[in-house]
Amino acid sequence: MSILVAVDLSPASEKVVEAAGRIAKLNGAAVFILHAAEPEPDFVGYDAGPEVVRTQVAEELRREHRDVQALAKKLRDGGIDATALLVRGPTVETTLKEAESLEAELIVLGSHGHGAVYDVLVGSYSAGIIRRSKLPVLVVPIRDS
Template identity: 30%
Template sequence: MSYEHILVPVDESPISYAALKHAEELALSNKSKVTVVSVLAVDPMFGVDFYQVAPSITEYVLAAEKNAQARLNDIKTTLNAHGVTDVTTKIVREVSPATGILNTLNEIDADLIVMGSHGRKGLKKFVLGSVAQEVLGESFVPVLIVKQ
């Protein structure tokens, strides 16, 4: 099977970079387009006027977005240097990670998702949830899960 467009959600975790490596190899062998997405965590101040919140919160949100953009720029540069030339990056805000990934999937019409899974079990999974499991359950395209 050949994949034309691969969606790769990333965060700052080592497992998302391991998933990115798998996506790179698939993209090279299939000459695929790659979209790398970073979903910023749901802001607890969502719905509050951004400029009316405490300056420290505003600075935190702006720093998180700046860091995400820098990470995406580095990823794109690295993929290009390794021969994956059709790379798009995207930041999604104000939704949960799984929702941001699935919304991006619908927007870009990818035919594969490659993502990492932290492999949480038991109470940690119950409390923190599993983004990978939610994406896997809701996705209409194949999902390659790279485990820690």
């Protein structure tokens, strides 16, 4: 069995990974911790964007890579087979594509519960996954304290 855990690298991601880790431990499952990084910005008239922007994007990717690796290490330290993945692309599409590619049997993600107005204006990542996934989805509620 394998579990795909989608994280946004907010402080709440640790709670989502811990929940997936408990399920993995009970079922002897492998865990893939996925962070879908922002796609590269498009710049009209530039091949790869201004150098300052490329530098900022590279620094952000390094930080995100380090953070997702740290989440996987915590699970590995607890005896769970865990792999960190950092991919670029639209979050819902990328998550579902990776779940299929990895032959995951469960997707675990968090929901911040911003509310109906936020979801209408911005959209809900968790709702997008639930609507489009062919796999079971576990949503870990995240409440700001």
